[in-house]
Amino acid sequence: LWEKNRLDEYAHIAPMYDRILDPYLKRVRQRVMHLIRHAGIQTLLDMGCGTGEQVLLMRRAGILAVGLDLSGAMIRQARAKAPSAGIFCQSDASTSPFRAETFDACLFSFALHEKPLLLQHQIIQEAIRITLQNGYLICADYDIPSRHTPLARIVAGMIWTIERLAGKDHFHCFTQYMKNGGQDGLFNGYPVHRTGGITILGGNGRISLFRIK
Numbered sequence: 001l002w003e004k005n006r007l008d009e010y011a012h013i014a015p016m017y018d019r020i021l022d023p024y025l026k027r028v029r030q031r032v033m034h035l036i037r038h039a040g041i042q043t044l045l046d047m048g049c050g051t052g053e054q055v056l057l058m059r060r061a062g063i064l065a066v067g068l069d070l071s072g073a074m075i076r077q078a079r080a081k082a083p084s085a086g087i088f089c090q091s092d093a094s095t096s097p098f099r100a101e102t103f104d105a106c107l108f109s110f111a112l113h114e115k116p117l118l119l120q121h122q123i124i125q126e127a128i129r130i131t132l133q134n135g136y137l138i139c140a141d142y143d144i145p146s147r148h149t150p151l152a153r154i155v156a157g158m159i160w161t162i163e164r165l166a167g168k169d170h171f172h173c174f175t176q177y178m179k180n181g182g183q184d185g186l187f188n189g190y191p192v193h194r195t196g197g198i199t200i201l202g203g204n205g206r207i208s209l210f211r212i213k
Contacts, residue, residue: 048111052078
């Protein structure tokens with residue numbers, strides 16, 4: 001396990017997480033739903049589900065979604081929203097408790113850029129293991145902008161400031177992720193191909209739909 005995971009990094013922020021980030025993430029979640037519906041996905045694991053908002057949105061749409069997160073504080077917030085549903089699991093995403101080929105898809109929503117490179121790849125490998133053959137991986141995260149417009153530069157500056165404020169280790173992981181090529185660099189070499197995508201964050205992010213070959 002990554003050393004940072006020995007402590008719950010989100011213990012203090014979990015109670016206020018939704019109030020802080022919902023205004024920014026609500027539209028991203030809706031766009032994730034668009035890709036899920038377009039692909040006909042019926043069962044999905046949200047790997048790094050946080051407080052569970054995306055999982056509950058999918059559940060309301062009739063998708064059998066399950067949320068997994070290592071943070072006990074985040075999982076408690078998620079379970080409080082659906083106390084009897086049993087749809088949230090506290091676990092390490094790189095060694096999940098699920099059997100091979102359990103889900104139609106796995107989702108990573110801003111859950112990879114903050115991890116060390118080795119852990120990023122362990123999580124992707126685990127996602128491929130528990131996803132059905134010809135299933136999908138969905139990644140909503142930062143990416144390398146294709147066009148350096150004034151808006152893209154402004155949003156990029158905001159992102160880099162936020163990531164720097166998140167702490168030294170977090171910022172190091174983020175800068176390495178971007179230096180390595182963002183999503184393209186991360187998924188290069190895996191048996192997947194991008195079949196769809198939506199640009200977000202003024203071109204500084206993407207929601208990518210990858211099909212497992």
